[in-house]
Amino acid sequence: SEVDSLPYVPNFKFITATVIKNSYSAYNNYLTIDKGTKDSINVDFGVISSKGVVGIIDNVSKNYARVLSVLNTKSRINAELKKTNHFGSLKWDGKSPEVVQLIDIPKQAEIKIGDTIVTGGLSTIFPKGIPIGSVQSFNLDETGNYFILDVRLFNDMTNLGNVHVIENINAKEILSLEPTDE
Structure with missing residues:
Protein backbone atom coordinates (compact mmCIF):
# COMPACT_ATOMS: atom_id res chain seq x y z
CA SER A 1 0.00 0.00 0.00
CA GLU A 2 0.93 3.66 -0.29
CA VAL A 3 1.56 3.91 3.47
CA ASP A 4 4.21 1.18 3.25
CA SER A 5 6.26 3.43 0.97
CA LEU A 6 6.50 6.13 3.64
CA PRO A 7 9.88 6.28 5.34
CA TYR A 8 10.11 5.03 8.90
CA VAL A 9 10.90 8.12 10.90
CA PRO A 10 11.58 7.79 14.63
CA ASN A 11 9.58 10.17 16.85
CA PHE A 12 7.03 10.89 14.12
CA LYS A 13 3.56 9.35 13.81
CA PHE A 14 1.62 9.17 10.51
CA ILE A 15 -2.20 9.30 10.26
CA THR A 16 -3.90 8.82 6.86
CA ALA A 17 -6.67 11.26 5.87
CA THR A 18 -8.72 12.14 2.80
CA VAL A 19 -8.80 15.60 1.23
CA ILE A 20 -12.45 16.70 1.04
CA LYS A 21 -11.88 20.31 -0.05
CA ASN A 22 -8.91 21.89 -1.83
CA SER A 23 -8.29 25.35 -3.27
CA TYR A 24 -5.28 26.13 -5.46
CA SER A 25 -6.30 29.07 -7.66
CA ALA A 26 -6.54 31.73 -4.94
CA TYR A 27 -3.68 33.70 -3.40
CA ASN A 28 -4.04 31.98 -0.02
CA ASN A 29 -5.08 28.38 -0.49
CA TYR A 30 -6.27 25.81 2.04
CA LEU A 31 -7.31 22.17 2.09
CA THR A 32 -9.77 20.43 4.39
CA ILE A 33 -9.18 16.85 5.52
CA ASP A 34 -11.57 14.38 7.14
CA LYS A 35 -9.66 13.94 10.41
CA GLY A 36 -9.78 16.16 13.51
CA THR A 37 -9.22 16.28 17.26
CA LYS A 38 -11.10 12.98 17.72
CA ASP A 39 -8.28 11.42 15.65
CA SER A 40 -5.59 13.18 17.76
CA ILE A 41 -4.95 15.74 14.99
CA ASN A 42 -3.70 19.14 16.12
CA VAL A 43 -2.56 22.52 14.85
CA ASP A 44 1.04 22.58 13.52
CA PHE A 45 0.99 18.97 12.33
CA GLY A 46 2.54 18.56 8.88
CA VAL A 47 0.64 17.09 5.92
CA ILE A 48 2.30 15.15 3.09
CA SER A 49 1.26 12.86 0.24
CA SER A 50 3.22 9.90 -1.07
CA LYS A 51 4.92 12.39 -3.45
CA GLY A 52 5.82 15.14 -1.00
CA VAL A 53 4.85 18.08 1.20
CA VAL A 54 1.26 19.40 1.09
CA GLY A 55 1.09 21.90 3.97
CA ILE A 56 0.62 22.48 7.71
CA ILE A 57 -2.57 22.19 9.78
CA ASP A 58 -3.62 25.63 11.07
CA ASN A 59 -7.17 24.97 12.33
CA VAL A 60 -8.88 21.88 13.70
CA SER A 61 -12.37 20.79 14.79
CA LYS A 62 -13.63 17.47 16.14
CA ASN A 63 -13.94 15.76 12.74
CA TYR A 64 -11.99 17.95 10.31
CA ALA A 65 -8.79 19.94 9.96
CA ARG A 66 -7.82 22.87 7.77
CA VAL A 67 -4.43 22.71 6.09
CA LEU A 68 -2.45 25.84 5.14
CA SER A 69 -1.34 24.73 1.67
CA VAL A 70 2.20 25.20 0.37
CA LEU A 71 0.26 27.24 -2.23
CA ASN A 72 -0.44 29.95 0.34
CA THR A 73 1.51 33.21 0.47
CA LYS A 74 1.57 32.89 4.30
CA SER A 75 3.24 29.46 4.12
CA ARG A 76 6.87 29.17 5.33
CA PHE A 154 6.56 16.84 -7.08
CA ASN A 155 2.94 16.96 -5.89
CA ASP A 156 0.10 17.81 -8.24
CA MET A 157 -1.58 20.16 -5.77
CA THR A 158 -4.69 20.28 -7.98
CA ASN A 159 -5.31 16.55 -7.58
CA LEU A 160 -4.81 15.29 -4.02
CA GLY A 161 -6.70 12.27 -2.69
CA ASN A 162 -5.23 10.64 0.38
CA VAL A 163 -2.67 12.46 2.50
CA HIS A 164 -0.71 11.63 5.62
CA VAL A 165 -0.75 13.83 8.70
CA ILE A 166 2.55 13.85 10.60
CA GLU A 167 2.80 14.26 14.35
CA ASN A 168 6.19 14.97 15.90
CA ILE A 169 5.88 13.17 19.22
CA ASN A 170 8.66 15.33 20.72
CA ALA A 171 7.53 18.73 19.36
CA LYS A 172 6.11 20.06 22.66
CA GLU A 173 9.28 19.17 24.56
CA ILE A 174 11.56 20.69 21.90
CA LEU A 175 9.49 23.90 21.69
CA SER A 176 9.41 24.22 25.50
CA LEU A 177 13.20 24.72 25.45
CA GLU A 178 13.03 27.70 23.09
CA PRO A 179 13.09 31.25 24.49
CA THR A 180 9.64 32.82 24.82
CA ASP A 181 10.69 36.48 25.18
CA GLU A 182 11.09 37.18 21.44
Whole structure:
Protein backbone atom coordinates (compact mmCIF):
# COMPACT_ATOMS: atom_id res chain seq x y z
CA SER A 1 0.00 0.00 0.00
CA GLU A 2 0.93 3.66 -0.29
CA VAL A 3 1.56 3.91 3.47
CA ASP A 4 4.21 1.18 3.25
CA SER A 5 6.26 3.43 0.97
CA LEU A 6 6.50 6.13 3.64
CA PRO A 7 9.88 6.28 5.34
CA TYR A 8 10.11 5.03 8.90
CA VAL A 9 10.90 8.12 10.90
CA PRO A 10 11.58 7.79 14.63
CA ASN A 11 9.58 10.17 16.85
CA PHE A 12 7.03 10.89 14.12
CA LYS A 13 3.56 9.35 13.81
CA PHE A 14 1.62 9.17 10.51
CA ILE A 15 -2.20 9.30 10.26
CA THR A 16 -3.90 8.82 6.86
CA ALA A 17 -6.67 11.26 5.87
CA THR A 18 -8.72 12.14 2.80
CA VAL A 19 -8.80 15.60 1.23
CA ILE A 20 -12.45 16.70 1.04
CA LYS A 21 -11.88 20.31 -0.05
CA ASN A 22 -8.91 21.89 -1.83
CA SER A 23 -8.29 25.35 -3.27
CA TYR A 24 -5.28 26.13 -5.46
CA SER A 25 -6.30 29.07 -7.66
CA ALA A 26 -6.54 31.73 -4.94
CA TYR A 27 -3.68 33.70 -3.40
CA ASN A 28 -4.04 31.98 -0.02
CA ASN A 29 -5.08 28.38 -0.49
CA TYR A 30 -6.27 25.81 2.04
CA LEU A 31 -7.31 22.17 2.09
CA THR A 32 -9.77 20.43 4.39
CA ILE A 33 -9.18 16.85 5.52
CA ASP A 34 -11.57 14.38 7.14
CA LYS A 35 -9.66 13.94 10.41
CA GLY A 36 -9.78 16.16 13.51
CA THR A 37 -9.22 16.28 17.26
CA LYS A 38 -11.10 12.98 17.72
CA ASP A 39 -8.28 11.42 15.65
CA SER A 40 -5.59 13.18 17.76
CA ILE A 41 -4.95 15.74 14.99
CA ASN A 42 -3.70 19.14 16.12
CA VAL A 43 -2.56 22.52 14.85
CA ASP A 44 1.04 22.58 13.52
CA PHE A 45 0.99 18.97 12.33
CA GLY A 46 2.54 18.56 8.88
CA VAL A 47 0.64 17.09 5.92
CA ILE A 48 2.30 15.15 3.09
CA SER A 49 1.26 12.86 0.24
CA SER A 50 3.22 9.90 -1.07
CA LYS A 51 4.92 12.39 -3.45
CA GLY A 52 5.82 15.14 -1.00
CA VAL A 53 4.85 18.08 1.20
CA VAL A 54 1.26 19.40 1.09
CA GLY A 55 1.09 21.90 3.97
CA ILE A 56 0.62 22.48 7.71
CA ILE A 57 -2.57 22.19 9.78
CA ASP A 58 -3.62 25.63 11.07
CA ASN A 59 -7.17 24.97 12.33
CA VAL A 60 -8.88 21.88 13.70
CA SER A 61 -12.37 20.79 14.79
CA LYS A 62 -13.63 17.47 16.14
CA ASN A 63 -13.94 15.76 12.74
CA TYR A 64 -11.99 17.95 10.31
CA ALA A 65 -8.79 19.94 9.96
CA ARG A 66 -7.82 22.87 7.77
CA VAL A 67 -4.43 22.71 6.09
CA LEU A 68 -2.45 25.84 5.14
CA SER A 69 -1.34 24.73 1.67
CA VAL A 70 2.20 25.20 0.37
CA LEU A 71 0.26 27.24 -2.23
CA ASN A 72 -0.44 29.95 0.34
CA THR A 73 1.51 33.21 0.47
CA LYS A 74 1.57 32.89 4.30
CA SER A 75 3.24 29.46 4.12
CA ARG A 76 6.87 29.17 5.33
CA ILE A 77 8.60 25.80 5.49
CA ASN A 78 12.24 25.04 6.30
CA ALA A 79 13.68 23.34 3.19
CA GLU A 80 17.10 22.42 1.83
CA LEU A 81 19.05 21.28 -1.20
CA LYS A 82 19.22 17.51 -0.74
CA LYS A 83 22.78 17.17 -2.05
CA THR A 84 24.41 20.06 -0.13
CA ASN A 85 22.19 20.63 2.93
CA HIS A 86 22.13 24.40 2.27
CA PHE A 87 18.78 25.47 3.71
CA GLY A 88 16.35 28.32 3.33
CA SER A 89 12.68 29.17 3.57
CA LEU A 90 10.09 27.73 1.18
CA LYS A 91 7.37 30.19 0.23
CA TRP A 92 4.94 30.85 -2.62
CA ASP A 93 4.70 33.94 -4.82
CA GLY A 94 1.02 33.33 -5.63
CA LYS A 95 1.59 32.65 -9.33
CA SER A 96 1.73 29.01 -10.51
CA PRO A 97 0.18 26.10 -8.55
CA GLU A 98 3.12 23.99 -9.79
CA VAL A 99 6.01 26.19 -8.61
CA VAL A 100 7.07 27.48 -5.18
CA GLN A 101 10.14 29.52 -4.19
CA LEU A 102 13.06 28.64 -1.94
CA ILE A 103 14.72 31.81 -0.64
CA ASP A 104 17.80 32.62 1.48
CA ILE A 105 20.06 29.97 -0.11
CA PRO A 106 23.63 31.36 0.23
CA LYS A 107 25.35 32.19 -3.05
CA GLN A 108 28.16 29.76 -2.14
CA ALA A 109 25.73 26.86 -2.68
CA GLU A 110 26.34 24.83 -5.81
CA ILE A 111 22.98 24.51 -7.53
CA LYS A 112 21.99 22.73 -10.73
CA ILE A 113 18.67 22.70 -12.57
CA GLY A 114 16.88 19.50 -11.52
CA ASP A 115 18.41 19.35 -8.01
CA THR A 116 16.01 17.89 -5.43
CA ILE A 117 14.60 20.07 -2.63
CA VAL A 118 13.51 18.36 0.60
CA THR A 119 12.33 19.44 4.05
CA GLY A 120 15.14 20.67 6.27
CA GLY A 121 16.01 19.45 9.74
CA LEU A 122 15.26 22.78 11.45
CA SER A 123 11.57 22.12 11.88
CA THR A 124 9.53 20.44 14.58
CA ILE A 125 6.75 19.96 12.00
CA PHE A 126 8.33 17.82 9.26
CA PRO A 127 11.02 15.17 9.52
CA LYS A 128 14.13 16.02 7.50
CA GLY A 129 14.21 14.71 3.93
CA ILE A 130 10.53 14.69 2.86
CA PRO A 131 10.50 15.47 -0.90
CA ILE A 132 9.23 18.87 -2.07
CA GLY A 133 10.28 19.34 -5.69
CA SER A 134 13.12 20.03 -8.10
CA VAL A 135 14.95 23.22 -9.03
CA GLN A 136 13.48 24.74 -12.20
CA SER A 137 15.52 27.98 -12.22
CA PHE A 138 17.52 30.18 -9.83
CA ASN A 139 18.75 33.77 -9.59
CA LEU A 140 20.52 35.94 -7.03
CA ASP A 141 18.23 38.16 -4.94
CA GLU A 142 18.57 41.95 -4.83
CA THR A 143 21.32 41.78 -2.16
CA GLY A 144 23.44 39.57 -4.43
CA ASN A 145 24.20 37.28 -1.46
CA TYR A 146 21.38 34.75 -1.69
CA PHE A 147 19.71 32.68 -4.37
CA ILE A 148 15.98 32.56 -5.01
CA LEU A 149 15.08 29.17 -6.49
CA ASP A 150 11.94 28.30 -8.43
CA VAL A 151 11.01 24.79 -7.29
CA ARG A 152 8.65 22.63 -9.36
CA LEU A 153 6.55 20.64 -6.89
CA PHE A 154 6.56 16.84 -7.08
CA ASN A 155 2.94 16.96 -5.89
CA ASP A 156 0.10 17.81 -8.24
CA MET A 157 -1.58 20.16 -5.77
CA THR A 158 -4.69 20.28 -7.98
CA ASN A 159 -5.31 16.55 -7.58
CA LEU A 160 -4.81 15.29 -4.02
CA GLY A 161 -6.70 12.27 -2.69
CA ASN A 162 -5.23 10.64 0.38
CA VAL A 163 -2.67 12.46 2.50
CA HIS A 164 -0.71 11.63 5.62
CA VAL A 165 -0.75 13.83 8.70
CA ILE A 166 2.55 13.85 10.60
CA GLU A 167 2.80 14.26 14.35
CA ASN A 168 6.19 14.97 15.90
CA ILE A 169 5.88 13.17 19.22
CA ASN A 170 8.66 15.33 20.72
CA ALA A 171 7.53 18.73 19.36
CA LYS A 172 6.11 20.06 22.66
CA GLU A 173 9.28 19.17 24.56
CA ILE A 174 11.56 20.69 21.90
CA LEU A 175 9.49 23.90 21.69
CA SER A 176 9.41 24.22 25.50
CA LEU A 177 13.20 24.72 25.45
CA GLU A 178 13.03 27.70 23.09
CA PRO A 179 13.09 31.25 24.49
CA THR A 180 9.64 32.82 24.82
CA ASP A 181 10.69 36.48 25.18
CA GLU A 182 11.09 37.18 21.44
